[in-house]
Amino acid sequence: MQASDQFRKFLFEHSQIRGAWVHLRDSYSDILAQTDYPEPVARLLGESLVASVLMSSTLKFKGTLSLQANGEGPVTTLLAECSHDRHVRGIARVDEEATVAAGNLNQLLGQGRMAITITPEQGQRYQGVVPREADTLAGALEEYFERSEQLATRLFLFADGRQSAGLLIQRLPGATEEDNELWERVEHLAATISAAELLELDSETVLHRLFHEEEVRLFDREPVAFRCTCSRDRTLAALSSIGKEECYSILDEQGTIEMDCQFCHTTYRFQRIDIDQLFSGHTLH
Template identity: 45%
Template structure:
């Protein structure tokens, strides 16, 4: 049986090719159960989770990676975040019905795909932006690597029936591998994979089935999980940034201030006493108040 929520790295021996396979059951299910998105949007969320996990695994430092697809089309926002600690979370917003099995230029018309890398410690924040184009999310990611990173990279993504999965192949830069044809051969072999195989086969079996004639080194899997970073303090900092007047207006109208996290839908409620304490206590004025918690 497949081992859910794991990322498996592998390497072609004697060649400048590396790969990853990720499968997500629990994390995908946790995100989906907290929302009421239709299947077309759920598929995009699943593909985005798998993609972010694959990309975050390439980071050489502690930090986080965000994949953000934003548009004026039916899919107005897809935001997925993956941490170097294996944490994943995702959210989506729609503006009308998102057509199923349609290219991104219909689902997210006029949109842009941004990949943002935030180092946890000292380091410069990096962002690359590409046109999503008319294919699927995997095609857009390949374009990102080609245009922003100048790295030969292939990506396969699949989501549905409660499973999300992905595979990435990358040609290592500046290597001196002895098998000059390995990159092309690996791509041709990987192109035979079906979405069902990607979702359902155990990663070790999938890798062996695709590359059974290759000399492959398989590394220990990395566990992944759904985890949202929201908490009451972060939400309080956000409310503080909106100002006392606006908060008191909401209290007068609704009797309380209620905020739901965009990612996990967790409710945070503040009554009149909470709001007065919020603006009376300087300790709540966190310098890193996030606009989106």
């Protein structure tokens, strides 16, 4: 049995091929505990969380990477986010009138849009559209890297409602003929990984089983944890975007304004004096 909630990068020595491995248990359980998800939705959310961690490993700056999908199927919203320091959070929304049965990505989401959003702490936000032609999340993201980043990428994502795990391999620009031959071998070997192996085995064992004939450098373990980025100040900023008139209308009707974080269910309560200070800097009402 392997340790919980870890991420590791690796690379193939003397080549332009890199990889990443991740396993989530406690953080995945913490996120699932926020809502009672049907099993197919819990699995899809687990795959999405793993994908967000793996893709965040490609960031070269402080910030967050989020994977978001909106659809017309049983799952109307899917969101998984990972920061540069491996803090994850995620949520899925399910159509209450729909019957959620086991199905592929497109059956669960239906028609809709999927995007990757990169938000640096300093600099401009970037969003790229993920193709929805493949019937698995891994396949859709592989197409995204191929089309948007021109990077040959393979992703293996698994979740069983208790734990989730993933593997990424990627060929970087500047590959030589030797790199191309190595990529063919590595891609073929990676495709032999099973869900049971990736979910149950530690990183060293997985990489040894797959690539023991190659020269692989495995970097130090990095912990992964569920952590929500909500705060009272951020919630006030959201109220500001709602507008002064709407906020005071809610106050007149309810006496206070309460807002719940969709990720961690923390409740923030605001009195009239808080709204006065938000919009005027001092009490008016």
